[in-house]
Amino acid sequence: MLSGSPNTLVRVQDLYKSFVRGNEEIQVLKKLTLEVARGEFLALMGPSGSGKTTLLNLIAGLDQPTGGSITVDGEVISEMSESQLARWRTRNVGFVFQFYYLLPVLTAYENVELPLLLLPMSKEQRRKQVLTALDLVGLSSRLTHRPGMLSGGQQQRVGIARAMVTDPALIVADEPTGDLDSKSADEILKLMQILCEQVNKTIIMVTHDPHAAEKSQRTLHLDKGRLVEDDDRTRAYMRETPPKTNQEVFT
Numbered sequence: 251m252l253s254g255s256p257n258t259l260v261r262v263q264d265l266y267k268s269f270v271r272g273n274e275e276i277q278v279l280k281k282l283t284l285e286v287a288r289g290e291f292l293a294l295m296g297p298s299g300s301g302k303t304t305l306l307n308l309i310a311g312l313d314q315p316t317g318g319s320i321t322v323d324g325e326v327i328s329e330m331s332e333s334q335l336a337r338w339r340t341r342n343v344g345f346v347f348q349f350y351y352l353l354p355v356l357t358a359y360e361n362v363e364l365p366l367l368l369l370p371m372s373k374e375q376r377r378k379q380v381l382t383a384l385d386l387v388g389l390s391s392r393l394t395h396r397p398g399m400l401s402g403g404q405q406q407r408v409g410i411a412r413a414m415v416t417d418p419a420l421i422v423a424d425e426p427t428g429d430l431d432s433k434s435a436d437e438i439l440k441l442m443q444i445l446c447e448q449v450n451k452t453i454i455m456v457t458h459d460p461h462a463a464e465k466s467q468r469t470l471h472l473d474k475g476r477l478v479e480d481d482d483r484t485r486a487y488m489r490e491t492p493p494k495t496n497q498e499v500f501t
């Protein structure tokens with residue numbers, strides 16, 4: 251049963267997702283229900299093929315469920331058309347990928363600026379947001395560096411700045427430390443903790459790495475498309491976390 255707490259950012263109710271492959275229908279997610287609080291750092295773990303990326307993509311509005319509903323920040327995204335979803339994603343979700351997906355010919359500044367080019371905004375405001383985002387991830391001194399001139403950890407910082415630059419309430423990260431050495435991975439995880447704790451971002455991270463999951467506030471485990479654990483920490487977190495409001499990072 252869902253609490254309907256005002257502190258909930260993401261509410262997933264009775265979610266089903268299946269794919270058709272040839273003559274076969276594959277049920278990937280089966281009656282999944284969960285909530286994610288505003289400002290929470292949540293890890294999703296589970297064996298390969300258990301449906302983690304499928305769930306992340308649905309919550310981020312990259313795909314539509316077969317059944318059930320998904321509400322993010324009060325908007326029922328599971329009822330949106332593809333074009334509505336695309337518009338919603340641009341403003342409300344930041345994406346962080348395992349292999350960064352930075353454009354090699356652009357500088358760090360230009361890579362971070364890209365999502366803002368899709369939004370109506372003055373050049374001056376755009377500049378302010380790009381500089382703030384790069385400052386938040388500690389890369390103010392690398393504005394003109396291209397990805398090839400940066401370490402893996404620094405490239406992922408640029409990836410996080412790009413995810414942050416539109417000031418989305420929700421950031422989804424699919425194996426964000428999967429390609430990093432343990433020291434760089436720790437720095438990225440620390441940065442994600444800070445984004446949740448200090449600027450109230452909500453991060454959902456898919457990971458295979460228990461060490462990475464440990465750095466989150468809560469871990470949910472998927473197995474064959476079902477949640478196998480919604481532990482006491484979940485209920486305690488929802489009950490005890492005081493309501494938070496959206497915090498504007500860029501003014």
Ligand SMILES: Nc1ncnc2c1ncn2[C@@H]1O[C@H](COP(=O)(O)OP(=O)(O)OP(=O)(O)O)[C@@H](O)[C@H]1O
Nearest residue numbers: 269270271278296297298299300301302303304305
């Ligand atoms: N577009 C698609 N078409 C058909 N089947 C798909 C599609 N996307 C995912 N699947 C299937 O759904 C199941 C779950 O995939 P998903 O990528 O969500 O798992 P995962 O837990 O993220 O796995 P991994 O840890 O290996 O990334 C798999 O059996 C996969 O083959």
